[in-house]
Amino acid sequence: MAFIRAAQSTEIPSGAIHEFEVGGKAVAIANVEGKFFAINNVCVHRGGPLGEGELDRQIVTCPWHGWQFDVTNGQLVTNPVITTPCYAVELRGTDVFVDVGE
Numbered sequence: 001m002a003f004i005r006a007a008q009s010t011e012i013p014s015g016a017i018h019e020f021e022v023g024g025k026a027v028a029i030a031n032v033e034g035k036f037f038a039i040n041n042v043c044v045h046r047g048g049p050l051g052e053g054e055l056d057r058q059i060v061t062c063p064w065h066g067w068q069f070d071v072t073n074g075q076l077v078t079n080p081v082i083t084t085p086c087y088a089v090e091l092r093g094t095d096v097f098v099d100v101g102e
Contacts, residue, residue: 003090003097010094012036017060017071019051023100027051027087030071032058037071038087038098044076050084 006022006029017030019041026041028051037058041051048064059077061068068077069084076082088099 003088003099005095006038006098007096008094009036009091009096012096015055017051017053017055019049020098022087022098025100027098027100028053028060028071029089029096029098030055030058030060032071036089036091036096038089039069039071039074040085040087042084043067043069044082044084 004023006020012018012031014031017028020027027038028041030037043050043062045067048062050060053060053063058070058072059068060071074083074086090097
């Protein structure tokens with residue numbers, strides 16, 4: 001497993017979530033009060049782009065059908081048994097690195 005540089009921290013302001021390609025995978029990286037979290041960008045419901053959703057504190061809402069996930073653990077808010085993959089994140093200076101398991 002290796003960390004891959006995904007973004008500059010300044011690309012993802014506090015309270016924002018954005019899409020990035022990391023190691024061939026679509027990843028959504030969120031900045032929750034200065035702490036970065038990475039989840040799979042593809043919603044498990046119908047494949048919506050989570051990185052284009054609205055982030056409210058640590059909850060991202062899929063823009064297609066409104067499914068809501070906690071970016072800190074990948075759990076669906078209404079049914080925590082349903083999850084989307086989460087990835088380890090490291091901040092190195094101003095660079096955000098993500099380990100997508102490759």
